[in-house]
Amino acid sequence: MKVRIPPKESPNNGEDGIPICHHGDQENQTTLVTFILLGFSEYPDLQVPLFLLFLTIYSVTVLGNLGMIAIIRVNTKLRNTPMYFFLAHLSFVDFCYSTVVTPKLLENLILEDRTISFAGCIMQFFFACTFVVTETYMLAVMAYDRFVAVRNPLHYTVAMSPKLCSFLVGASYSWGLICSKTLTYFLLRLSFQGVNILNNFVCEHAAIVAVSHSDPYISQEIISVSATFNEISSLVIILMSYIFIFITVMKMPSTGGRRKAFSTCASHLTAIIIFHGTILFLYCVPNTKSSWLMVKVASVFYTVFIPMLNPLIYSLRNKDVKETVRKLISKNI
Template sequence: MARENQTAIFEIVLWGISTQPEHQSLLFLFFLSIYLLTLLGNLLIILLIRLDDHLLRTPMYFFLSHLSLADVTFASTTVPKILANLMSRSKTISYSGCLTQMYFFLTFGNTDSFLLACMAYDRYVAICRPLHYTMVINGKCCLYLVSGSWIISALHSLLYTLLTSRLSFCAPWEIPYLFCDVYPLLELSCSDTTLIKTLAQTEGVLDILGPFVLIIISYTRIFWAIMKVPSAAGKRKAFSTCGSHLAVVVLFYGTISCLYFQPASTYSAQKGTIVSLLYAVVIPMLNPFIYSLRNQDIKAALVRLLGRLRAFLRK
């Protein structure tokens, strides 16, 4: 069975998405548009931060550049395969390709979670400890937080990928999902999955809830600090620095809760497909727009970049 696993083909059934030929092209254009917007928005934010000295030196935008990078890679893990499946009659992915997709999906998704916690901590120090901000959130601290987010996520994903690779699977090899994830793969296994399920219910839950709890603690203290500000203008200014981040946190953890923390009795493949689309496809597209629409620094950096580009073209 181990040898058979190495050559197995897992068929991904696109539950909840029309398989009618006349709908396939429209769906392809829809997902392609979302993916291109994801690339454009996130890569533009990375470019602005890297080329603008003011943004580059600000810890909040340093974290944001890494969040945008994680979103680009997160979407690139799943959307190209969805597009390929929409345009072909074969809805298959190789065994090794399935494990590879699962590894990167878990890695970049977890990195998003840790980076959101880092950004919440940054806002906490900026608002609640402003006099100590430059000492606490310095270049070394930012580097440690970002490096830790990527490394811990990669090791976490490697653990689940290695454990899953040791399982045996039963035919038919059909995953009622849009991409390869841990739980859909466990449903196909003929092996004892107690270890992985126990790990997912302990370490996996801590891995997701840990950053979320840190975010809740940070924003609870931020809220009480803002409530002590005497002027209404000061409160609005403080809230405006956190609004975009809070919106992203609500979207991200809201979909995670629906996807991974629902009772097994209420799970349906169609509901899981819709929620996974929001989590893996739509949210990475929305993040750069949420951060840029009300962010004057991003808008000013874009104006400066366009000015430099026009000056270069005139030469």
């Protein structure tokens, strides 16, 4: 399958007759610069199978996450429980993140034209970054929520008041927006020219700065500091919460109580291991040409698969969710 490259524009040409846009000329930059998402075009025989695979995954993701939100909304008991309040927002974030990335991926797999405008690429990066950072802290908030539930089950709903829950969720979204705005600002300070090929299926930071015609050092340092801070701070919250959970559980006199306490944390712990495990793996992959395929595969996992897995993990291991689904099915039959 060939990649169709659009004709080059003539205005604002550089030395080689190629349109060049600097950070001080943002209006022209959005119209003159074009990106091509290379994606998996080097495997033409896999385009249709990959399209069908990702379409199926995206359909399951949409149904799973919106279904989880609907289940929590229709069940009063779940709706008024802090854990499910956070789970509903996690499902919303997963749905949004998948919707930002997957439709463009599907389009590029089935069409020859893999181009994306400068504005479209920057917007995809902005929203993807927002939802990734938000999910990072949402999982940390849910770890703290599990700690409160295990440590003080009788006063759980009092300790995790609606006001506190709303604040924690709002803080996660707000910090996601702040990080995303900061990173996007420094991306917009870079210069790009003409048609640029991004060796990825998504407008990811490393792929974008790789085609920049100005020094990306500051932008790379900013995202490195931001990613390191977000990963370490969220993992510290998660680890501290689970250390205290473990200490509390081990002090319980009955084996049944311990088993019940651990089972309430199993789904969340599974989601954390998958999400942060993938991110840490990407940290360890060297930034070389030979590692791009590995980066793409790992990126597919956390952009496409994880949003699908989260509702499955929580629904398959949760009695309340499964019971609500049974009631809804029996009511409609």
